[in-house]
Amino acid sequence: MSVESVKLNLPVSISRDHIQGPDNAPVTLVEYGDYECPYCGQAYPIIKKVQDNLGGNLRFVFRNFPLTQVHPHAQKAAEAAEEAGAQNKFWDMHDSLYEHQQALEDKDLEKYAGIIGLNLDRFNDNIKNHVHVSRIREDFLSGIQSGVNGTPSFYINEIRYDGSWDLDSLIQILTSIINNG
Numbered sequence: 389m390s391v392e393s394v395k396l397n398l399p400v401s402i403s404r405d406h407i408q409g410p411d412n413a414p415v416t417l418v419e420y421g422d423y424e425c426p427y428c429g430q431a432y433p434i435i436k437k438v439q440d441n442l443g444g445n446l447r448f449v450f451r452n453f454p455l456t457q458v459h460p461h462a463q464k465a466a467e468a469a470e471e472a473g474a475q476n477k478f479w480d481m482h483d484s485l486y487e488h489q490q491a492l493e494d495k496d497l498e499k500y501a502g503i504i505g506l507n508l509d510r511f512n513d514n515i516k517n518h519v520h521v522s523r524i525r526e527d528f529l530s531g532i533q534s535g536v537n538g539t540p541s542f543y544i545n546e547i548r549y550d551g552s553w554d555l556d557s558l559i560q561i562l563t564s565i566i567n568n569g
Contacts, residue, residue: 396546398530400449406478408439409447414566417558418449418543420531423466423485424459424492425539432486434555441559445566450482451527453539461492463524468497470520471511472504480504 400407400416419435421428439448452469454462465485472481484500485492494515501511514520531541535548542549544565551557 394535394548396530396543396548397533398526399546400447405449405451406473406482407447407449408479410444411447413447414445414569415442415562416447416449416543416545417562418451418546420451420453420527420534420536420539420541420543422453422455422459422462422539423469424462424489425455426489427538428540429486429489431540431553434553434558437555438558438562442562442566446562451531452524453528453531453536453541454524455539464494464497464515465492466524467515467518467520468501468511470523471514472501472506474514474520475506475510477504477506481506 396418400418402411417435417438419428419431421431435448439446452466454466456463469478469481469485472478481500481504484504488496488500497515498508498512502508534543535541540553542553544561549561551561
């Protein structure tokens with residue numbers, strides 16, 4: 389595999405991406421994830437701990453990569469997250485979806501939307517009309533073009549990270565990059 393194929397194809401952009409952390413953080417961690425993927429569910433609390441540990445030294449970006457052939461609720465969950473994002477509540481929905489990963493039916497998504505304070509009429513209309521499908525497809529295609537072949541897939545400062553994503557390993561690699569600039 390060439391070096392080019394392991395680089396992030398679509399650079400992180402504050403105008404399109406869902407980002408937590410400062411724009412000038414020395415490390416950017418991008419995750420391509422699927423809300424129904426059990427491995428992404430395992431990675432979710434680890435990423436939260438990494439964010440807590442590294443604070444302002446880390447910028448975290450989430451992109452959708454729903455594996456619809458094996459996870460029948462992944463696409464609709466991604467649409468729910470994107471609609472929440474359109475209502476300035478992406479991270480609230482993102483957290484709700486991972487914290488309730490075993491409950492991703494339409495009624496569950498609507499319940500989470502209500503809990504986080506979304507406009508439910510707008511939420512239901514936009515989910516029914518698949519308003520955010522093109523955005524999710526753009527994330528997915530950028531993942532394919534960046535060499536994503538499963539979830540979760542991580543990129544550190546635009547280079548695919550193929551190492552272990554347990555807490556100690558992630559903190560070690562990210563801290564090393566921070567310290568070595």
